[in-house]
Amino acid sequence: MFSKRFGMIAGAAAASALLLTACNGTDAETGAAAPASSPAAGQDSAQQLNFLSGTARQNKAQPKTGDWANDPGKPAVKPVAKKWVQLSASKAGNLDPVVVNGAGFTLYRFDPDDANPSKSNCNGACAVTWPPVVVAPGGKIFIDGVKKSDVGVVKRDDGSLQVTVGGWPVYRFSKDLKPGDTNGQGVGGTWFGVTPDGKKAGAPEAGQAGQGGQGGQGGQGGGKAATSVTLSDEKNFGDPSEGLAGSGCKNVGRDNSASSLQTSGSLKIWSEKNCTGKSKVVDGDVADLNTIGFDNTISSVFFG
Numbered sequence: 001m002f003s004k005r006f007g008m009i010a011g012a013a014a015a016s017a018l019l020l021t022a023c024n025g026t027d028a029e030t031g032a033a034a035p036a037s038s039p040a041a042g043q044d045s046a047q048q049l050n051f052l053s054g055t056a057r058q059n060k061a062q063p064k065t066g067d068w069a070n071d072p073g074k075p076a077v078k079p080v081a082k083k084w085v086q087l088s089a090s091k092a093g094n095l096d097p098v099v100v101n102g103a104g105f106t107l108y109r110f111d112p113d114d115a116n117p118s119k120s121n122c123n124g125a126c127a128v129t130w131p132p133v134v135v136a137p138g139g140k141i142f143i144d145g146v147k148k149s150d151v152g153v154v155k156r157d158d159g160s161l162q163v164t165v166g167g168w169p170v171y172r173f174s175k176d177l178k179p180g181d182t183n184g185q186g187v188g189g190t191w192f193g194v195t196p197d198g199k200k201a202g203a204p205e206a207g208q209a210g211q212g213g214q215g216g217q218g219g220q221g222g223g224k225a226a227t228s229v230t231l232s233d234e235k236n237f238g239d240p241s242e243g244l245a246g247s248g249c250k251n252v253g254r255d256n257s258a259s260s261l262q263t264s265g266s267l268k269i270w271s272e273k274n275c276t277g278k279s280k281v282v283d284g285d286v287a288d289l290n291t292i293g294f295d296n297t298i299s300s301v302f303f304g
Helices: 002-023 125-129
Strands: 050-053 084-092 095-100 108-110 140-144 151-155 161-165 191-193 228-232 241-245 248-251 260-262 266-272 276-283 300-303
Parallel strands (some): 050 140
Antiparallel strands (some): 228 241, 228 260, 266 276
16 A cells, blocks of 8 residues: 555656756757746746747748748738747838838737727627637747836636737738738727837827927917828728828828728828828828819828
């Protein structure tokens, strides 16, 4: 009886030693010693993640895995695409700083989501247009210019783990088809690139809006100054569309294409880049820009 009990105790001790070795041994993908797993806020021990400083390339991640295995504009569904995520502080378009992934694609946050506690409210068709940045339990997050304390994950309604920055769940955009695209910026007045600390990229800090223009370009009517606009190629706000946000003069990515616009506030639209040429002050949505003589004419926008 004593020998059987002693054998059970010895076996359990050996199993514990093996488990400890596995948790602190060599990383099979990078060849380096694996760091201690960091449990994301609100997740149990089975969903711990490995945080590694530097880029995926610097950590010798395997080709065609993680962010490198995600098809542009498509949700990450293949297991190999969920092995790792890279978060890099970078510049994309007019957004500086903004977080991009390991393939250079801009990451966004969604105003209707929650950051404290973290909660994604983009599911179903929304998650097809805005693919969530997901990582497998036990996967890696490479951190490049982003503080580890600002990074976490949240469980989505489908059970997958979505990466958060500053508590905000982050996404890609289906119409960003090449690295550096920022076509999701300002869409619907609710989607914005995410900064390394979770704020809205390109958006002015509170109290900066409506400070008047540069070179006499401000003074945009009696309404509050807009800080974002969505320009749609079709009347009545139909797709395709692009968003702009921030303060001062912003050139549009696809000039002379807009037939309608959505904005919550007052701004000035211009017929030429760099806020030159013919201009018009608008206050709120315009379902048909032809009614104000600006159909397929907008090349730049002035906020403030």
